Amino acid sequence: xxxLRVLRIGPxxxxxxxxxxxxxxxxxxxxxxxxRLALAEGAALLRQDAGLAALxxxxxxxxxxxTEPMRIALTGAEMQATLDGAPLVWNGSHRIEPxxxxxxxxxxxxxxxxxxLGGGLATPQRLGGRxxxxxxxxxxxxxxxxxxxxxxxxxxxxxRVTGLCLDVADRFSGGELRLVESFQSDxxxxxxxxxxxxxxxxxxxxxxxxxLQLMSEGEGFAAAGQxxxxxxxxxxxxVQMTGDGRPFLLLREAQTTxxxxxxxxxxxxxxxxxxxxxxxxxxxxxxxxxxxGLVQQAAHDAALARLPSAxxxxxxxxADMADLxxxxxxxxxxxxxxxxxxxRDEPGAET
Amino acid sequence: xxxxxxxxxxLIRNVGLSGMLVSFxxxxxxxxxxxxxxxxxxxxxxxxxxxxETATSLASVxxxxxxxxxxxxxxxxxxxxxxxxxDWREAPLPQxxxxxxxxxxxxxxxxxxxxxxxxxxxLSEQAAIDELGAARVRVLTIGFAPGQPYLGTLGEHWxxxxxxxxxxxxxxxxxxxxxxxxxxxxxxxPTGWRHVGQTGLTLFxxxxxxPFALRAGDxxxxxxxxxxxxxRLRETGAPQGGxxxxxxxx
Numbered sequence: 001x002x003x004l005r006v007l008r009i010g011p012x013x014x015x016x017x018x019x020x021x022x023x024x025x026x027x028x029x030x031x032x033x034x035x036r037l038a039l040a041e042g043a044a045l046l047r048q049d050a051g052l053a054a055l056x057x058x059x060x061x062x063x064x065x066x067t068e069p070m071r072i073a074l075t076g077a078e079m080q081a082t083l084d085g086a087p088l089v090w091n092g093s094h095r096i097e098p099x100x101x102x103x104x105x106x107x108x109x110x111x112x113x114x115x116x117l118g119g120g121l122a123t124p125q126r127l128g129g130r131x132x133x134x135x136x137x138x139x140x141x142x143x144x145x146x147x148x149x150x151x152x153x154x155x156x157x158x159x160r161v162t163g164l165c166l167d168v169a170d171r172f173s174g175g176e177l178r179l180v181e182s183f184q185s186d187x188x189x190x191x192x193x194x195x196x197x198x199x200x201x202x203x204x205x206x207x208x209x210x211x212l213q214l215m216s217e218g219e220g221f222a223a224a225g226q227x228x229x230x231x232x233x234x235x236x237x238x239v240q241m242t243g244d245g246r247p248f249l250l251l252r253e254a255q256t257t258x259x260x261x262x263x264x265x266x267x268x269x270x271x272x273x274x275x276x277x278x279x280x281x282x283x284x285x286x287x288x289x290x291x292x293g294l295v296q297q298a299a300h301d302a303a304l305a306r307l308p309s310a311x312x313x314x315x316x317x318x319a320d321m322a323d324l325x326x327x328x329x330x331x332x333x334x335x336x337x338x339x340x341x342x343x344r345d346e347p348g349a350e351t
Numbered sequence: 352x353x354x355x356x357x358x359x360x361x362l363i364r365n366v367g368l369s370g371m372l373v374s375f376x377x378x379x380x381x382x383x384x385x386x387x388x389x390x391x392x393x394x395x396x397x398x399x400x401x402x403x404e405t406a407t408s409l410a411s412v413x414x415x416x417x418x419x420x421x422x423x424x425x426x427x428x429x430x431x432x433x434x435x436x437x438d439w440r441e442a443p444l445p446q447x448x449x450x451x452x453x454x455x456x457x458x459x460x461x462x463x464x465x466x467x468x469x470x471x472x473x474l475s476e477q478a479a480i481d482e483l484g485a486a487r488v489r490v491l492t493i494g495f496a497p498g499q500p501y502l503g504t505l506g507e508h509w510x511x512x513x514x515x516x517x518x519x520x521x522x523x524x525x526x527x528x529x530x531x532x533x534x535x536x537x538x539x540x541p542t543g544w545r546h547v548g549q550t551g552l553t554l555f556x557x558x559x560x561x562p563f564a565l566r567a568g569d570x571x572x573x574x575x576x577x578x579x580x581x582x583r584l585r586e587t588g589a590p591q592g593g594x595x596x597x598x599x600x601x
Binding site: 021022023024025026027028126127135136137138180181182183230231232233235237238255256257258265267268290293294297298301 | 364365366367368369370372374377378379391403404405406407408409410411413415418419423492493494495496497498499501537538539555557558562563567
């Protein structure tokens, strides 16, 4: 069986894809990868569909072994990664052979790291998806000894390359989250909304795939008549104020309805930055109009579509090359134009 | 709660970047809830290209859409037009509803907050069991957790507040009560509502052909049984804790 063996694993690693759409009316939120951008980056590096499932590793990875030769990619929060002891470049794609040991350690910065496999993880689909949804008890965190089926490659052989990498802007150190007003924003005084955007927050200890607690100095951000609000629909990105006016940013695995009022909704394209903020990172909010929010989101979606062409060949540092002598360093037998890693999207360009 | 410039219903508002909410009131009542169920069905029937999914909450209909395909102005206009077509508060309940009679233990260590809730409602424990056990409640909406219903509406004396302290965990099938409603838990969960009854219902079964047991509009009655009978049903593996399901005749 084409599979990935889990020899050791951190406490909060789960299979994630784009989540499940169409079940809000049944009380099941979409769920899916916490850092959706990382999912797209991995797919771009492997030249495959972004809907394929990957392994999401919160804070800590594990030790893995493949049963067959496979392509992998590493994205999201950078973690120490080695293959049989040799370091692997993060935000890069690599090849692993059966019996080689892939070891992924703790996150150096950020929270969620991702391990993608050529063909994607092929665990059974339930309700149209493979995502573990912890809140709904749909699936569970991975455990030592698990054997994860891996799908057959769907990428044409000519494009089934490794040795690509992506330059990734820092979204792992906090920063600005843009939000739009939502249907309950006017329950909060304008002065409270303004103060919310002037306040620096740090992630609290109560962080999960469901919600991110936001800690700040000074008084809370209470709404008028806070406890009398009828339970209403929740969308990912909503910033909810609990009874004492302390904010929680609700994420893709949040409950589908709730009675606490929400001051606004963070743009979907900024949620990756939010979930990757580790303890100590500072997050700030900035109000944008609906029109500006739509423009920013559309720009992000367009950038996602360009990710495959942003991948470039991984240049190895000769100092790290144990097998330097096996490379042909002179002679120009292969022209630069025929570089097998040349990242072009035209079919056949890589042959 | 009345605020200055209170809005008039129905009301169409934006939800984040790609959602719209049609609200029929800010209080829960029978007509408001019927309006949400009927209006959601009508939005689904429109089959607008760009609508991703719809849902109801207690008093509103939520529409999730792709603004790149269906701009806000166009969806807003379509929903406003649809609102004009009839008095939604007069709409009948949906077809194909079912009536569930659910064996329920009230009080005991299985549902330890019955006495507290009865006290807040000004009733003896026995009177509370008689009332709650005779009440025929409706699935007002499904939400919070998969397949989990809000059920109502109970009499006015059951307008009891949520607890100030959250109960760390109630089990699957727990029947909890606050603000004239029951919630029946589909997953083990913390709650601020009071745990008054325990059922053997499993409302979300991801492996089943139909993973969600209840539909909005279904009616339920939580019929009192003794602990011994409840445990017997559990031990014999009676489907859905021995619940009896029939069609509601319109």
